[in-house]
Amino acid sequence: MGVEGIGARALRKEDKRFITGKGKYTDDMVLPRMTYAAFVRTPHAHAKVTNIDASAALDMPGVEAVLTGHELVADGIGNLICGWMIHSKDGSPMNMGAWRALESETVRFAGQAVAVVIADTQAQARDAADQVVVDYEELPVVVSTTDALAGGAPQLHPEAPGNLIYDWDIGDEAATNAALSSAAHITRLEIDNNRLVPNPMEPRAALADYDAAEEHYTLYTTSQNPHVARLVLSAFYNVAPEHKLRVIAPDVGGGFGSKIFIYPEEIVALWASKRVGRPVKWVSDRTEAFLTDAHGRDHKTVAELATDANGKITGFRVQTVANLGAYMSLFSSSVPTYLYATLLSGQYDIPAIHANVKAVYTNTTPVDAYRGAGRPEATFVVERIMETAARELGLSPAEFRRRNFIRSFPHQTPVIMCYDAGDYDSSLDAALKAIDYDGFPVRKAEAASRGKLRGMGLSCYIEACGIAPSAAVGSLGAGVGLWESAEVRVNPVGTIEVLTGSHSHGQGHETTFAQLVSERFGVDTNAVAIVHGDTDKVQFGMGTYGSRSGAVGMSAIVKALDKVEAKAKKIAAHLMEASEADIQIEGGELKVAGTDKKLTFTEVALAAYTAHNLPEGMEPGLKEGAFYDPTNFTFPAGTYACEVEVDPDTGKTRIVKFVAADDFGKIINPMIVEGQVHGGLTQGIGQALLENAVYDEAGQLLAASYMDYAMPRADDVPSYELYTTETACPGNPLGMKGCGEAGAIGSPPAVINAITDAIQNNNLAMPATAERVWRASRGVMAQAAE
């Protein structure tokens, strides 16, 4: 290890325990007298529950209790909430239907929990759950966005007539309409963004323990944001006041957004623990994960791009219907609105933009933030229509983009966002060079000689991370502030603990955050411990999502480090009888500039705690905390270039080369950043080629296992070529932007643009399955043969 500062490709400290099987996940936690929960779930997508007969189940061995929504309501457990208020364009608040953690009256998606069995073992609980007899009266089902808004569609919630949650808009409608009516050319595109299942490696889990003597609960759970979980569980679900509820999110095996939200199962585990007087554990199986983890995407969009005679964009009109599923999950409302439509300007100077978004209920699993959350949907719309418009205008896709790039900053877009810094030409240049854009015609001809179709696709994405200035998001309807907290505790021996409100569930914070401290004080990264994920240990914090832990979480650490450094310098100056301004920190020592006087960091730390000789009036100790509220979003951006080869006989697409040129601002650990990009690109390519959460008309999820839901595997993706360009983010002390989602945001349009280029047919739905590509390429092949 040693001193590994900013820019070092430090190996991940946490990997030793992960790759040797020593990680401690929620399911690894075992408590005395622990019971297990198994949920009784509806097989029907929409039905009235007419009777629940638990008598046979209650007679099964080991069964402690069978609980239903009736007891839940009687005990005053609150309905699930959506924490971001969206107002429709007519000013009315969004129409939110009631969501109970156990639903014993009307079920609205297949897999929804109706009752729970608590038993001594997991097998007993599951066996007994099979014996709970639930009578259903089936109701008509609606699964697609289009059908949900049609007249006479089955209605899900009385609170949302016509299944409409909100009808929201952003931008200047009149100016946009005017731009379209005076355009030299309008490019129109219908774009569907396919529904995805998040699939973290570790399924969700909860272990709840009620202490009757203290009236105190402990919840171990798979959360990306344990403090937010505690706040919501306390404030809205009436489980317990915050000081009587400890939430621990130990090692968590991936989240991709799906573990931000508070789900029915955690609430039920807590409530049931008090009911039965024993700890209650629930661990999702993979089928439950498919059916109940919040899904992602599922948009239907019509986009129109207006250009003038010089190929300059003059206006952009977007109409989107977003499928939010059967209930509004915790941050679902914000995803297709403020996290989506605010990015519709892309990297381009567009004078007028207007977007209308309708969110609808359907009899499907709830939809919420999933890696990228709104920005992949925006990027797919923008970058598909940019490529399409270039083709229609007879311009090279690279040239058309260049004509419209934003080049002066700050740049206020027509859709709220104010871009602070960027250099879009640089990343486009880097990507074009790396993929040998100019040499493509030769490679295309060579492929054609083998009967294969080559295509090239670009995607110049921009996204917004570092969510976000609290006052700004508050004014847009967020129910929380989006700052972050940190505390830096220097121990008397000079080792350092950093308590962070961020949560690491794969991101490598234990390494990256330690590098920040190592850089600052010149100490070994092994002398730094990162503490996170426990509301009893760590001060209130907002958690990890939206690629915010660098730009926001680390900024809070920097602020705390500043305070620690200032105090350490004061102590050192006092001890060495020097001026504070002359103290320099270098290689783990505090030195008096221009002299050979020095103290080690450890000596200064010890002095702070012995307090035998501190400056007049100074408190003992060396421990400082900070809260950091960002001043703006950050704007990672870049260019992805994808070259594909399509086999026209089968429609199979092979990605021959994929180049990513990203501007993430300042990078702390390039190896970890590359890992994030690899993962993001693979998920984006998965969406583009393979993944599709398909429902049948009865509301059954057809792709509910890995036999039918196609996850990308190593042989589906190429060896990526990664490049970075850097414009520092002026909004935070480290100049960081965020890298966790860019790959998933930028890659789908690059892939689809490349395939549509290869087959010379722009009418291709995502995912571009082999059959879809085969069908779309057939006409082209017939033409070529003539």
Add this chain to the structure above:
Amino acid sequence: MYETNYHRASSVEEAVRLLAGAEDGKFLGGGQTLIPTMKQRLASPSDLVDLGGIAAMKGISDEGGAIRIGAGTPHYDVATSDIVRNRIPGLASLAAGIGDPAVRHMGTIGGSIANNDPAADYPSALMALGATVVTSKRELAAEDFFQGMFDTALDEDEIVTAVIFPVPEKSAYAKYPNPASRYAMAGVFVAKTGGMVRVAATGAGQNGVFRIAEMESALAANWSPSAVAGVTVDADELLSDIHGSAEYRANLVTVMAKRAVAAAG
């Protein structure tokens, strides 16, 4: 998984006896289908009789004009056997492409054909090579053994003990895998044995593996990819699901047949 009683047999006779004593028993081969099915609580046999310890059911032998493969032989052994690679290369390459390394080390040829998954690879090889299935009771031609999706001629208490493959002059297998499960969406095995051509397709048929007579006669007249290029199977007889329509599978059958013929040389 529901509770079950596990037995390990050391001979075919013992296995049959153990099953007879069980309330609702099942033979267990490599467990690559039955165990996941049980874990999902979709199967609940009262007893499992594991055939994995029966030494007589393992191994590959060259019997002159035919290759005998014990039913308990895992796919990995078939894929890497010098006998199979030299004498029936199409069969070795088929076995090398089943599932993933874990599946190939656990899954067995007997288990695969007894399950007769409509998307499994082996049934096409048995049909195209004109194999004989040896059981604890009798010998059956492949065509009489496979009786439709997940259906075979096996009695409940009958065990596949070996498969005997005649050695062909030419053989090859080509498949287009399902992107999720990697089972065959369409897999075609072509073989020329004693001057006779057989073509069998798996993964595509509504009724499991099937032979394609029109391709067989076309190849008998002219063994070349172009001979089958114009032959399409009737899409009405094919599977249609979220991964591929019947029409698409019909196309894949033709494309895979061409590729198999080309690979067979």
